[in-house]
Amino acid sequence: MTWSAALAPLRNRNFAWYFASRLINMLGNMMASIALAFAVLDITDSPSALGQVLAAHTLPMVALLLYGGVIADRFPRTLVLQFSNVASALSQGAIAVLVLSGHAEIWMLVVLSVVHGAVSGIGFPAMASVLPQLVARSDLQPANALISLTRSAMMVLGPTVGALLVVTIGSGWALAVDALTWALAALLLVPVRIPPKEPTGAPADTIRELREGWSFFWGTPWLWIVVVGFGVLNLIHAGAWSTLGPAIADDTIGRQGWGFVLSAEAAGFLVTTVVLLRVRLERPLLLGMLGALLMAPPMLVLGVSPHLVILVVAAFAAGAGTEVFGMGWNLAMQENIEDGMLSRAYSYDALGSFVAIPIGQIAFGPLAAVFGYRPVLITSAVAYVVICALVLSSRSVRTLRRVPTTPEPAVTSGTS
Known part of the structure; x- marks a missing residue:
């Protein structure tokens, strides 16, 4: 496979916009973990409290994965992703506002983390399955590799940027930046056009x-x-x-x-x-x-x-x-x-x-x-x-x- 073929997916308009959205999304995700951890520790020094907030995100995400799969097979996947990104931006933004205003309490972060985890569970199957609708079958491996390349880079860059933001401007502003990345990721999906799903003729039945x-x-x-x-x-x-x-x-x-x-x-x-x-x-x-x-x-x-x-x-x-x-x-x-x-x-x-x-x-x-x-x-x-x-x-x-x-x-x- 030549380098020209390896980079071919980026010449596809739909994939290029999706790739940009995923890049911003992954950067925000990698920053968010460290920002949220220090936001919780700013409120209380209890590791148990941090565990509660993290579990509040994980449990609803896992619980709603199957429902998210049904939704993504029923509706346009880019629309499902946009909904998930906007809802994540709102929940993370609410956490940021609470932290910045000094009114944040652990129970509030738990509730908002439940919301964020729920919309993540709904959005994950759409994110995982949309790629074949964006590129030709022959471009699937390079397209997956390009996504993996950015994810690997963000694994190195994201926590460093997140820690830098926490140290310089505080955990609340770092969470605000994360909320902004979710909103931007949703906006970057607007130009993506995929063929509409063909109606099955059967009524929706989850x-x-x-x-x-x-x-x-x-x-x-x-x-x-x-x-x-x-x-x-x-x-x-x-x-x-x-x-x-x-x-x-x-x-x-x-x-x-x-x-x-x-x-x-x-x-x-x-x-x-x-x-x-x-x-x-x-x-x-x-x-x-x-x-x-x-x-x-x-x-x-x-x-x-x-x-x-x-x-x-x-x-x-x-x-x-x-x-x-x-x-x-x-x-x-x-x-x-x-x-x-x-x-x-x-x-x-x-x-x-x-x-x-x-x-x-x-x-x-x-x-x-x-x-x-x-x-x-x-x-x-x-x-x-x-x-x-x-x-x-x-x-x-x-x-x-x-x-x-x-x-x-x-x-x-x-x-x-």
Whole structure:
């Protein structure tokens, strides 16, 4: 794939506007986490209060993912995204006003976080599934890679910008900037034009559509096998890496060392995304699951001998493998699931993948207290490998290939 082909999606007017919207949106998201954390800590020094505010966002988001999939398959996805962005701008703006005015209380932030989480759950399936409506099938991999490239860059830039805003102008103004990015993201979607959905002739019925989504999900082996596998893998990752990792780092490689490890992981994302702009993944799920296996070595190193240099190298490789999986998964979904079912498929995917994460976050601390960090991390690394191997034991996963592409006109008209 030439660089000209890799950047071809940006010459498509619709994708270019969507890309700009996602870029602004991701920058705001990356800033918001640190801004909200310090806003809560400005009100109270209680970590439990911060946990309540964060959970108030996560729980309604997960609860409404399936409904969001139905909405995105029923209505124009850009319209759903605009609604979600505007509602997010209003909820974040309200938090900013409360913080800046000095009237913010934890219960108020909890209520507004519930609103923000709810609209995020409604908007996520539309955001995940709109890409095939914006670019030709032959441009799906470079389009996904460009989105991943910006996400990886924002993972590095966003928290730094957010921290800078918090330090210089305060957490309230930083949240106000985040609210502005949500509004701007909605505005940038206005020029996007996608073909209207063809009427099905059947009256809207949310329960029926959810059942149709479930029937498709369960009737597609590679889909449910990977989602079930990642439900367990994400539980392990959230518990072993994200929860126990910082605690172990604090006593071994230090907080700055842990920062280097996480930066190496982000660098692995970024470098691999650039590679995937040029290299075509022919077997997206086989290569993706092999990439996912690379998350096990950092856990093993963390448990056996947390040496900084080895951890940095292992984390870089894990980031690279994670990005290969992410690309392979999106291509498998976008190329093999028809448009009318895609949002619901993504919603079942997200629900299955996210639902067990809080269990890992809560359970691994007590497990480490009872059995010790080393045994829990070694067991986690072994379990990670076993789960990946079980997923790969499915022929439907190993043999799924890219859908052949032929020269075709762009899905949408106009160039930038």
